[in-house]
Amino acid sequence: xxxxxxxxxxxxxxxxxxxxxxxxxxxxxxxxxxxxxxxxxxxxxxxxxxxxxxxxxxxxxxxxxxxxxxxxxxxxxxxxxxxxxxxxxxxxxxxxxxxxxxxxxxxxxxxxxxxxxxxxxxxxxxxxxxxxxxxxxxxxxxxxxxxxxxxxxxxxxxxxxxxxxxxxxxxxxxxxxxxxxxxxxxxxxxxxxxxxxxxxxxxxxxxxxxxxxxxxxxxxxxxxxxxxxxxxxxxxxxxxxxxxxxxxxxxxxxxxxxxxxxxxxxxxxxxxxxxxxxxxxxxxxxxxxxxxxxxxxxxxxxxxxxxxxxxxxxxxxxxxxxxxxxxxxxxxxxxxxxxxxxxxxxxxxxxxxxxxxxxxxxxxxxxxxxxxxxxxxxxxxxxxxxxxxxxxxxxxxxxxxxxxxxxx
Numbered sequence: 001x002x003x004x005x006x007x008x009x010x011x012x013x014x015x016x017x018x019x020x021x022x023x024x025x026x027x028x029x030x031x032x033x034x035x036x037x038x039x040x041x042x043x044x045x046x047x048x049x050x051x052x053x054x055x056x057x058x059x060x061x062x063x064x065x066x067x068x069x070x071x072x073x074x075x076x077x078x079x080x081x082x083x084x085x086x087x088x089x090x091x092x093x094x095x096x097x098x099x100x101x102x103x104x105x106x107x108x109x110x111x112x113x114x115x116x117x118x119x120x121x122x123x124x125x126x127x128x129x130x131x132x133x134x135x136x137x138x139x140x141x142x143x144x145x146x147x148x149x150x151x152x153x154x155x156x157x158x159x160x161x162x163x164x165x166x167x168x169x170x171x172x173x174x175x176x177x178x179x180x181x182x183x184x185x186x187x188x189x190x191x192x193x194x195x196x197x198x199x200x201x202x203x204x205x206x207x208x209x210x211x212x213x214x215x216x217x218x219x220x221x222x223x224x225x226x227x228x229x230x231x232x233x234x235x236x237x238x239x240x241x242x243x244x245x246x247x248x249x250x251x252x253x254x255x256x257x258x259x260x261x262x263x264x265x266x267x268x269x270x271x272x273x274x275x276x277x278x279x280x281x282x283x284x285x286x287x288x289x290x291x292x293x294x295x296x297x298x299x300x301x302x303x304x305x306x307x308x309x310x311x312x313x314x315x316x317x318x319x320x321x322x323x324x325x326x327x328x329x330x331x332x333x334x335x336x337x338x339x340x341x342x343x344x345x346x347x348x349x350x351x352x353x354x355x356x357x358x359x360x361x362x363x364x365x366x367x368x369x370x371x372x373x374x375x376x377x378x379x380x381x382x383x384x385x386x387x388x389x390x391x392x393x394x395x396x397x398x399x400x401x402x403x404x405x406x407x408x
Contacts, residue, residue: 001017002365004365005198005201007201007206009181009205010181011181011185011201013185013194013198014355014356014359015188015194016189016351017189017191017192017194021092021348022092023089024089024090024091024188024189024348025089025189025347025349025352026090026102027102027188028085028105028185028186029084029184029185029356029360030178030183030184031083032045032082032213033080034080034081034154034158035081035082036178036214040162041165041174042154042159042163043123043155043157043159043162043163044171044174045084045156046158047171048079048171049079051109051119051171052077052105053075053077053105054109054110054115054118055110055115056101056105056109056110061115067097067101068097068101072090074089075098076088077105079156080156081152081156081290083360084178085353085356086106087102088101088102092190092192095200096200099200099201109175116168120163120166123157123158124163127158134230134234134236134400135236135282135299138228138237138238138399138400139238141226141400142226143155143295145225145240146223146295146396147220148222148224150219150222151216151217151219177214178214179213181208181209185360187359188352189348189350189351189352190351218292219293220293221241221293221394223395225405227400227402227404228399228400229403230401232304234301234401235302235303235304235310236400237299237300237307237314238397238398239298239299239315239396239398240295240296241296241391241393241394241396242293242394243258243287243293245289245290245293246290246294246361248294250389252375252378253382254289254387255289256334256383257296257322258286258296259286259333259337260321260325261298261318262283262285263284263286263333263336269283269284269317272313273300273302273314273317277313279313280300280301281302282299283300284299285299296390304402307401311404319391322391323384325383325384330378334378342368
């Protein structure tokens with residue numbers, strides 16, 4: 001059973017005991033990311049994640065690695081546009097160590113200038129690697145095309161000039177304005193007792209003083225196109241349109257529409273482009289639901305010479321799906337969505353991530369059966385209607401390897 005306790009300073013502590021395992025996953029999750037950055041500091045959320053591992057709580061980067069690996073555990077982090085997470089996986093008796101290390105990362109980072117200069121080089125290498133990967137850069141460019149000149153459209157990794165300009169003071173400001181105890185939470189799943197996790201949270205975070213945090217600017221899907229030349233035989237194409245925000249009444253319907261379009265090997269886009277026409281190997285579609293807006297996307301990697309045809313086929317399949325989606329399509333997508341969620345919840349990390357996402361996005365504990373019931377309530381007309389509304393909106397188009405243009 002999921003359990004939730006709120007400390008006096010607002011920090012929420014959530015857990016999901018799992019009697020059948022011998023391990024535990026524990027994480028600190030904050031509702032922040034690249035969307036909260038200024039243009040001057042684009043990339044600071046991700047750089048901050050790197051920097052706390054360079055030294056925290058009196059331990060060097062090497063000592064942080066050694067102390068967690070001495071007990072066979074793992075310590076890591078991730079940054080996205082609206083979510084940053086720091087997490088550890090350990091054997092159950094070492095939960096206290098995991099919580100203490102997470103506290104050190106957020107509350108006692110060293111932030112030394114020599115480490116900042118070094119880690120900027122590392123992040124720039126990561127950025128270069130991502131840019132060399134066409135299937136990565138096509139989605140960064142798609143995000144920029146969908147949300148031009150907006151924080152939500154900027155790349156999570158940042159770009160060279162802003163990264164080079166980030167100072168120690170900027171990292172300290174980021175910590176002060178993004179990590180208030182009332183905004184982030186401690187979650188754990190696995191072999192644990194909730195009261196013990198609360199005691200550890202009290203020990204590490206009870207004296208943390210609440211502060212005001214920055215608010216993200218509203219976002220609007222504008223649309224447009226981005227083209228990047230690249231040598232080689234492959235072209236990567238991603239097309240997007242506006243979708244509902246997280247928690248919107250038609251959010252589940254939009255997810256199911258995207259799954260029918262390109263959510264698996266039985267999806268319409270996969271069957272048309274790969275199985276029937278042999279135009280592509282990689283085919284997919286999905287939705288991204290942000291706090292106040294959303295984006296549905298479709299992606300195909302194909303031969304450069306077929307770029308125009310593939311673009312037309314994507315548009316055709318989208319329109320035909322909205323007009324001719326059948327009940328069996330909906331039931332298959334619904335089954336895949338349910339199974340995907342339930343399978344992810346069989347791991348400690350799946351449970352911890354689920355807890356954090358639901359608490360940060362919905363503001364409360366949401367039992368998995370509520371998600372299943374929400375999916376079950378979606379009707380065929382709901383999916384057709386949301387598909388038609390998304391298709392009626394503007395388009396964002398990104399291509400790497402071939403120049404394409406949005407339809408007039």
